Each structure stands twice: as C-alpha cells, then as structure tokens.
Amino acid sequence: MSLSFIPLVGLPRRSRRRCPRLHSVKASMPSVVKVGILGASGYTGAELLRLLAQHPRAEVSVLTADRSAGKEMGAVYPQFAFGAFGKSLPTLVRSEDVNWASAADLVFCCLPHATTQDIIASLPLSSGLRVVDLSADFRLRDLSSYERWYGGKHRAPVLQKEAVYGISELFRESIRDARLVANPGCYPTTAQLPLIPLLEKRLILPTDIIIDAKSGISGAGRSPTQGTLFCEVADGISAYGVASHRHMPEIEQGLTDAYGSHDPVRVSFTPHLMPMSRGILETIYVKTSSGVDADQMRKCLANRYADEPFVHVLQKGVAPPQTRHVRGSNNCVIQVMNDAISGRAIIISALDNVVKGASGQAIQNMNIMFGFPETMGLECQPTFP
Ligand SMILES: NC(=O)C1=CN([C@@H]2O[C@H](COP(=O)(O)OP(=O)(O)OC[C@H]3O[C@@H](n4cnc5c(N)ncnc54)[C@H](OP(=O)(O)O)[C@@H]3O)[C@@H](O)[C@H]2O)C=CC1
Numbered sequence: 001m002s003l004s005f006i007p008l009v010g011l012p013r014r015s016r017r018r019c020p021r022l023h024s025v026k027a028s029m030p031s032v033v034k035v036g037i038l039g040a041s042g043y044t045g046a047e048l049l050r051l052l053a054q055h056p057r058a059e060v061s062v063l064t065a066d067r068s069a070g071k072e073m074g075a076v077y078p079q080f081a082f083g084a085f086g087k088s089l090p091t092l093v094r095s096e097d098v099n100w101a102s103a104a105d106l107v108f109c110c111l112p113h114a115t116t117q118d119i120i121a122s123l124p125l126s127s128g129l130r131v132v133d134l135s136a137d138f139r140l141r142d143l144s145s146y147e148r149w150y151g152g153k154h155r156a157p158v159l160q161k162e163a164v165y166g167i168s169e170l171f172r173e174s175i176r177d178a179r180l181v182a183n184p185g186c187y188p189t190t191a192q193l194p195l196i197p198l199l200e201k202r203l204i205l206p207t208d209i210i211i212d213a214k215s216g217i218s219g220a221g222r223s224p225t226q227g228t229l230f231c232e233v234a235d236g237i238s239a240y241g242v243a244s245h246r247h248m249p250e251i252e253q254g255l256t257d258a259y260g261s262h263d264p265v266r267v268s269f270t271p272h273l274m275p276m277s278r279g280i281l282e283t284i285y286v287k288t289s290s291g292v293d294a295d296q297m298r299k300c301l302a303n304r305y306a307d308e309p310f311v312h313v314l315q316k317g318v319a320p321p322q323t324r325h326v327r328g329s330n331n332c333v334i335q336v337m338n339d340a341i342s343g344r345a346i347i348i349s350a351l352d353n354v355v356k357g358a359s360g361q362a363i364q365n366m367n368i369m370f371g372f373p374e375t376m377g378l379e380c381q382p383t384f385p
C-alpha cells in the first residue's frame with residue numbers, strides 16, 4: 001500500500017472560518033479507500049454505487065439501509081444483481097450493527113436530513129473516519145437559521161461548525177483537509193456555480209436576483225409520497241416551496257460570502273417539479289453592474305472554470321444548455337445572455353441533480369480529500385437521447 005503526504009496549505013479566509021481546527025488533516029492516505037454508504041438503498045446511494053463501479057481506488061465495504069436492511073442491493077435495484085459489481089456488493093445492514101472504526105476510511109451519508117446528524121455524531125471521526133454528507137444537516141453555518149428552516153434545534157452543533165461546504169470547484173482547498181464535508185444541495189450547486197464568481201468580481205448586483213428552478217422527480221428521493229405519484233407529476237409542471245424552500249438560505253449564505261458585504265444577499269427562488277426523472281435547469285435573472293454586459297460575464301465564468309473538467313461555459317451564440325445535455329454526467333453547463341431590458345442579464349445553468357447535484361460531486365470531493373485525480377470515477381458521459 002503506497003502512502004502519500006498531504007501538505008498543510010495556507011487556507012483562504014473563508015476556508016479558515018469553515019475549518020477551524022486542523023485535527024482533520026491526515027498525514028497519510030490509503031491507496032485504496034474503503035467506502036461505506038449510509039442509505040445505499042436510496043437514489044443518491046444507488047447512484048454512488050453506479051459511479052464507484054468505475055472508480056479504481058475505491059472499494060465498497062459497507063452498505064446500510066433502514067427498511068431494506070438484510071437485503072442484497074440486487075433485490076432492491078435489479079440493476080445491481082449483475083454487471084460490474086455482480087455478487088461482490090456487501091449485504092445491506094443497519095448502521096448501528098457496523099464497527100465503523102475498522103469498516104471504512106470514508107463514509108458517504110445519504111440519509112434524510114435531521115436523521116443524519118445523530119448518526120454522523122455517533123461515528124468515530126476522531127479515529128480518522130472521514131465523511132461526505134449529502135443531506136442538508138451540516139450546510140447552514142448559522143444555527144438559528146438551521147432551526148428556522150429545518151424546524152428543530154441542531155443536535156451536533158460542534159460538528160456543524162467544523163463542516164466544510166463542498167462545492168468542489170470553489171472550495172477545494174478546505175475540502176482537501178476536511179473530515180466532514182457538507183455536500184451542497186442540487187439547486188444550490190446549479191445556482192452558485194455561476195453566481196459566486198460573478199458576485200466576487202462585482203459584475204452583477206447583489207439585489208433582485210431571481211432563480212427560476214426546475215427539477216426532475218428523483219430529487220425527492222425514492223420513498224413514495226403522493227406528490228411523486230405518476231398521476232400527480234406526469235403531463236404537467238408545478239411550482240412548490242414558493243418563497244419558502246430551504247435551499248433559499250443555503251444559496252443566500254454562499255452568495256453573501258462571495259459578495260463579502262455586511263448586508264445579506266437575498267434571492268427570489270422558486271423551484272418547479274418537472275415530469276422527468278433527472279435533471280435541474282435554472283434560469284437566473286440578474287441586474288448587471290454599470291457598463292457590464294453578458295459578454296463580460298461569460299468571459300469571467302469561462303476564465304474562472306477554464307481548467308475545470310466539469311463546469312462548461314458555452315460560447316456566445318451557442319444555444320442554452322438543456323437537462324438532456326448533462327443527464328448521467330458530472331457536468332454543469334452554463335450560458336449567459338443579455339436580457340432585452342438593458343442592465344439585466346439571464347444565466348441558464350443545467351446539471352444532473354443526482355450526479356453533480358449529489359453523488360458525483362460527493363465522489364469529486366472524496367477524490368480531493370484523498371489526493372486522487374478529481375475526474376476519477378466520474379468520466380461517464382451524458383446519455384442519449
Ligand atoms: N435525490 C437528490 O437528487 C438529492 C438528494 N440529496 C439529499 O441526499 C439525501 C439522500 O437522498 P435520496 O437518496 O434521494 O433519499 P432516498 O429517500 O431515496 O433514500 C434515503 C435512504 O436513507 C435510508 N433511511 C431513511 N430513513 C432512515 C433512518 N431513520 N435511519 C437510517 N436510514 C434511513 C433509506 O433506507 P430504506 O430505503 O431502506 O428505508 C434510504 O437508503 C437526502 O438528505 C437528500 O435531501 C441531496 C442532493 C440531491
């Protein structure tokens with residue numbers, strides 16, 4: 001087993017605030033990472049398995065579930081009964097039946113929010129286990145904001161302070177050394193990838209940002225509810241969580257940090273449910289700073305993401321991205337256009353909610369944490385048609 005040394009690097013201001021203690025830094029890394037998935041029977045857990053099948057440095061060692069505990073993955077999703085994993089996947093077990101100190105090097109946590117914080121707090125993080133949490137439990141820094149939006153007191157506030165927010169392209173220096181990464185929500189990733197660089201460079205105004213978002217149904221998870229029944233979602237579109245969706249404060253937290261002023265950046269955010277299984281498309285309306293137009297905004301984003309394998313800024317005149325252009329891939333594709341009203345611009349951003357919006361970004365973060373090439377296991381191309 002080869003060991004590599006991870007140097008301590010000078011962390012930028014925002015990173016230091018999110019990563020106050022450097023007990024999270026590991027001096028050595030395994031060449032193969034033993035991976036556990038909490039909530040493997042859900043959509044994001046299953047997507048992790050699909051992607052990890054292509055990852056040469058990850059070995060899946062533990063899979064947990066609730067109602068499906070005791071079953072094989074092939075019984076929960078027939079797709080896993082054959083192919084790359086075949087019979088090699090561990091049986092789904094309950095988290096409390098696992099000796100986590102020896103079972104894994106890294107855990108992906110794919111549990112419903114609020115369930116997550118107790119389970120993560122019970123894991124032996126002090127003995128080196130690292131966590132990428134796909135739920136929302138550790139994303140909001142402000143505890144009163146968490147309480148307001150998630151309807152209860154946070155039960156692991158110390159861990160919450162330590163968590164590093166995980167948009168891979170924007171915060172990789174602090175992700176590298178973290179022992180707990182709060183993987184962002186799917187809507188917030190789609191919005192923040194274009195908006196953060198533009199606010200940092202003051203090319204757009206921090207006021208009147210309108211995010212019109214659309215998502216596929218898999219964003220709601222696999223547990224059946226009335227709202228996700230075929231008859232409720234097929235052949236129609238509906239807005240939900242209007243002016244009250246919990247991704248609004250998550251987006252505002254990131255944009256406020258990026259703009260760096262005392263006054264919080266506020267956004268109007270309206271999600272819509274679309275009759276498709278995967279994908280997010282956001283149409284974002286912004287006011288431009290004086291003298292700035294879409295060309296400058298596009299150039300800023302193209303420069304910012306020039307070396308990034310997963311964020312693609314379309315050239316002037318290219319048609320805006322569609323969800324089908326990113327389906328099944330870890331890509332986020334962005335186009336910027338002038339509005340017909342002067343002083344305004346329109347940004348269109350698309351990604352696959354289960355990949356770059358969840359499990360793909362989680363693997364990208366694992367790659368950063370363990371010093372692997374960031375694209376490892378994530379080379380899958382978008383599907384056709
Ligand atoms: N779906 C998406 O596009 C995205 C989801 N997320 C977040 O990721 C997390 C997982 O989402 P998703 O995979 O869609 O959810 P699912 O509902 O599809 O899966 C949830 C998983 O958690 C398990 N589980 C449920 N309750 C408990 C419990 N009390 N104790 C232990 N295990 C439990 C389930 O087990 P079982 O099925 O056996 O009962 C299942 O494995 C959520 O927090 C979600 O908000 C984040 C970004 C995007």
Ligand SMILES: CC(=O)N[C@@H](CCC(=O)OP(=O)(O)O)C(=O)O
Nearest residue numbers: 134135136185186215216219220
């Ligand atoms: C279509 C749909 O229902 N989408 C989910 C968002 C999925 C997600 O990212 O949720 P978390 O922030 O909880 O991790 C929703 O609106 O609640």
